[in-house]
Amino acid sequence: MQLPPFEYIRPTSLGHALELLAAPGGRAAALAGGTDLVIAMRQRLSTPAVVVGIGALPELKSFEVAEDGGLRIGAGCTLTFLAEHPVVRERHPSLAAAIRSVGSRHVRNTATLGGNLNLPTRCWYTNQSEDWRRARPPCFKTNGDICYVIRSAKECFALNSADSATALLTLGARLTIASASGSRELPLAEFYRNDGLAPTTLGPGELVTAVHVPAHRDRTAFIKIAPRTGLDYGLATIAAAVTGSNRKVTSVRLVVGSIVSWPAPLPGPARIIEEGGLTGEAIEAAAEAARGDLGEVTNLYSSSGYKRRLVRALVRRALEDIRRQKLPAREAA
Ligand SMILES: Cc1cc2nc3c(=O)[nH]c(=O)nc-3n(C[C@H](O)[C@H](O)[C@H](O)COP(=O)(O)OP(=O)(O)OC[C@H]3O[C@@H](n4cnc5c(N)ncnc54)[C@H](O)[C@@H]3O)c2cc1C
Structure with missing residues (x-):
């Protein structure tokens, strides 16, 4: 499966990345580790005109440990870095275990925490090649009006499988979310929706820039x-x-x-x-x-x-x- 045509831009600052992502009509997509987005593009589930490479942005790579053990994790930190970090392993073992459980080591070496939290919902019927999907009318996720999981359904039931999200939710994590017009903080508990089509409250042009994990004695x-x-x-x-x-x-x-x-x-x-x-x-x-x-x-x-x-x-x-x-x-x- 070949990639569709697109323009690749690798900004050198977060500000420039956010400007590019503000392109109207969702024409631009952020590429972090690319372990999911590239497959979605090959399957024509995502066909952005502009791909904005955010994986190397220094603003997203920071990792800070507070004296009490709380963390501020840049969204671009790789899963391998986090799973192996001694503070994550010792102070937040459920998070380390959740991250270690994502895919294989090869996947975790490039996959990022921000990409994991924003992993699109998945479904057996949609996460296939475009040719495979052409054999039947499109479902809700591919701009149709059918759900192949529940035929009578009026909504999409695709699954959220982002492993780090469960652990971070039990730890009371918060997100910093930025766009070209500013930034906001949000409890992770308010980020997700039980909706296969619109599974997060992330707005157009917004990026998760950091994840805050409070210190705990749990x-x-x-x-x-x-x-x-x-x-x-x-x-x-x-x-x-x-x-x-x-x-x-x-x-x-x-x-x-x-x-x-x-x-x-x-x-x-x-x-x-x-x-x-x-x-x-x-x-x-x-x-x-x-x-x-x-x-x-x-x-x-x-x-x-x-x-x-x-x-x-x-x-x-x-x-x-x-x-x-x-x-x-x-x-x-
Ligand atoms: C073989 C294989 C096995 C896998 N197994 C698992 C698994 O067991 N568990 C699991 O959870 N996942 C799994 N994945 C999916 C994926 O690898 C991970 O979820 C990974 O963490 C995605 O991160 P990424 O940086 O590669 O994201 P990308 O592919 O770069 O991006 C994924 C999505 O998130 C968006 N995005 C990326 N960064 C941000 C940001 N900072 N703010 C807002 N949006 C952003 C992108 O635009 C895109 O829509 C697997 C993938 C493969 C190929």
Whole structure:
């Protein structure tokens, strides 16, 4: 599959990149590591007239550690750099695990955190070559009016499979987002929408420039179930973070990925643990309750019944994993 014609521009400053991306009509696309965008272009899912290479911009490569262990990560940091960084591994192990689970080492060597958070939603029917897709009328994602996953659907159910997003959501991350007209900060929790066609609130011409991860004293976990370890997108993932001891839990965040069109928070199971503590009984009840928070689950990539069972098992495994972890020093007192 050949690339469509396009003009490639490699700006030397963030300001110039944002000016180029402000081109009207979405004619310009940002290329970071290119591990997804180049495939999307070959498949004619994305046909930008101008490709703006942002991968080497120094403004997006910065990485700062605050004294308390909080991070400011430039969106252009590669996944390999982050997964191997000692502070990420020691202070934010669930994030390191989530990042390490993305694709293969070759992919992670060029893929960036900004590209991962902005990974388009995926679907078995659309993520194919243009010739393959021509065999049937276009779906919502390719400017048609059909969903091949749910024939009667009025919306797109493509899946969000960005592995870093689940972990970052449980850690309370925030984004800096910039455009030619200024910049804004946004909690990551307000970035995603459960909408296969418009899965983020990023506006035209905007770029994620940095990800802020606050310091924390939580016990955390990340688990990914994939057909092949070290290459595949997840069939299901979970990230969890628990503040407090096993008996006195003060806050729980649970987010599952690769199940619906956004990294889906599970407030119901989280509440059960906050009220009952990390006991065997509460963990079992939380796992059972998970399906109630998922909304509509499709047969995309695996059956909806299997997905619901995976989520139940992942909630149980993540919470049991955290229950076995040592408390951070101050909580142990
Ligand atoms: C074999 C293979 C396996 C993979 N497995 C996984 C997996 O297991 N899990 C997973 O999550 N992903 C997986 N991916 C997808 C992809 O490699 C990663 O999501 C990667 O992190 C994308 O980053 P990138 O820098 O290459 O993004 P790019 O391809 O450069 O860009 C992806 C999208 O994000 C936009 N974008 C890039 N940077 C920014 C920014 N700073 N602000 C706003 N928009 C931006 C681009 O315009 C584009 O639309 C896989 C890909 C391949 C080829």
